[in-house]
Amino acid sequence: MGGVRGRPPGGAGGRLVGPGSADADALEGAHGVGAGDTGVRAVVDWYGVCDLVALAGHPVPAQAAGPGLPDPYAALLGGTEAQRPAPARAASPVTYATGPKPPPFLLVHGTRDGLVPFSQSEALAGALADAGGEVRLRPVEGADHIFLGSPDVPAIVAESVAFLARHLEAAGA
Numbered sequence: 001m002g003g004v005r006g007r008p009p010g011g012a013g014g015r016l017v018g019p020g021s022a023d024a025d026a027l028e029g030a031h032g033v034g035a036g037d038t039g040v041r042a043v044v045d046w047y048g049v050c051d052l053v054a055l056a057g058h059p060v061p062a063q064a065a066g067p068g069l070p071d072p073y074a075a076l077l078g079g080t081e082a083q084r085p086a087p088a089r090a091a092s093p094v095t096y097a098t099g100p101k102p103p104p105f106l107l108v109h110g111t112r113d114g115l116v117p118f119s120q121s122e123a124l125a126g127a128l129a130d131a132g133g134e135v136r137l138r139p140v141e142g143a144d145h146i147f148l149g150s151p152d153v154p155a156i157v158a159e160s161v162a163f164l165a166r167h168l169e170a171a172g173a
Helices: 012-017 072-077 085-090 118-130 153-171
Strands: 002-006 040-046 105-110 135-140
Touching (some): 040 153
């Protein structure tokens, strides 16, 4: 067992594997650690997407001109959230924030995030608390996505490392 720290674009894995949901076996996968306990003891999530269905209603910021960036929904789901609601729910970590008791979560998110709204972390925090989990939502006041505009990044990193160390030590990992 270990801890997971996630941030987009690959951070959803940390949020998906964190909660101990009934769907845990389906999320186990076939690569990486193949034997033993692969449970997660703690999760740190920075400015992550947790509910693709809700996020679909949030306007996506304009992209720079030029070739190339795929539509994030089409790239992940093979279509829009409206066209693919079941995969959208399956790719949403909030779906898995159910019992048994999830591991401790530290959610760190800028309150002025224009790409992934702060409400995404609020929703995950609420779902985890409802499931009986220990969750700390740490707003970064005035910060945009990736904590742009915040002078507190070194403190955020230190807090995240301390959170993982504390929970992994307590668990004997």
